[in-house]
Amino acid sequence: MKNILTIAGRQFRSYFNGPVAYIVICIVMLTLGFFFWKTFFLFGRASAREMFRWLSLILVFALPALTMGLLAEEKRTGTIELLITMPVTEAQVIVGKFLGVFGLYAVLLALTLPYPMSIATLGDLDWGPVWGGYLGLILQGSAILAIGLMASSWTNNQLIALFVALTLSVFFWVLDKFLPLLPTNAASALEWMSFDYHFQSMARGVLDLRDVVFFFSVTLVALAAAFRALESRRWS
């Protein structure tokens, strides 16, 4: 357990030693600000709904940039060898890496708190959907970060990891956008696999266990795949 936290702490701090964290945080905050304020006053409602809509979409694109280097860069530079030959298991490395990037994500989410807070000063804000929205972002974000970590475990090239993670996270987000074109059975299956479907349901302030289980499952499957990829090096 201590090893997991040591790895997570190192990972978290390393983001701030390089440019990645700052760039991603800046881009997310600027894009969010631009899209949100562009339409906020048109609606004339004290609601954070639009903010979550935009933020969840922006994160689908931004989070893979945080995960691309997690393992790919360690494999390219060889530091993975020193890390793995310390007294840790592969599972601890994966969980530590995940928690490290999740910590940065938590900081990023915390930086968006001024949005609902300032909306609340403008009118009577319903905080239920706000907490639901944050929970949804945390869960959807976990799934995307885990997918990114998995992609990063498959290659030692950060750009390939980025591309694979982007493709997968956009794919899962966009799934429920084509539903009207599909037969009903396929449509409901696709809808159920879509990130946005589950996220929107949480952002309405409805806490449905099925949404939580869905994101948890995706996160676990992706982390397990990353573990397998990291472990397979022993037998190759």
Add this chain to the structure above:
Amino acid sequence: MSDVMIEARGLTKHYGPVTALKNATFEVNRGEVVGFLGPNGAGKTTTMKILTCFIAPSEGTARVGGADIFEDPIAVRKAIGYLPESTPLYTEMLVLEYLEFAGKMRGLSGNDLRARIRKVVDETSLGDVIGKAIGELSKGFRQRVGLAQALIHEPPVLILDEPMSGLDPNQASEIRELIREIGRERTIILSTHNLSEVQVTCGRVLIISEGQLVADDTPEELAARAGRPRFIATLRRNGHSAAEIRSAFANIGNAQSVTEHEGIGANEVIIEIVPKSTQDLRADIFQAAVAGKLVLLGLEQRGENLEDVFRELTTRDTGAAS
């Protein structure tokens, strides 16, 4: 616990169709400094990666500090301080940060951690660069950081992959000195393709070629295997005939054979003298040259180092095949 710190039994590693290591069996005792010697791609790094549980052997197994690499890899890793080839470190971290990280990963904390860091920083003379980013350091200092992280938990076994490659001669000799120092209390395996390094640092040499162990001996014994030393004298011809020159050296008591080669210039001749035993004939050769009124331009002794054994052992297979 027995005195055998590393015990490799029939280690074999296939990478697809390529066999990187064939049935390597050896033991290393407590307190030994063992040089792992071989050309590039011979299987040194593969063996080290197996011992540190980074990769698993296709066949065979090994025990380090009494723990099996399959049954208890964590115990194996705890017993080992490892410096991989080309010293991969997190370049964006400060030296101190990195050592703290390595210490924590080894289960150290608080005062213990601080004391150990102070100790390894002292041992590896990192005091002046402790606040610098690793990426800013010279290769020699980076190597020392690598050694420092390998030493931080005072492991009984150190595995160092090419610890001196890429260093300039001054840096290399500093690191060599450091390894010798450390080796007084620990078991060390270090790999290298530099022969003189092994002679200076190691008490025992394992030579590996094409994935197979071909020798396991002390540097002295291996050097003795290289056969007798030879003496090479360069002389000015000055109109003397070959026969004259040869006869001048023929009566050196202990010379077994005297052969003659063309020198670099037309006026130079090179004489190779092989003694009957491992005797130093340099004084006799000088006397003989003076007596024969020959001008001695150069005199050297060859074949006393490991190079010949090494070349012989590591090229034997290809030689036989052709």
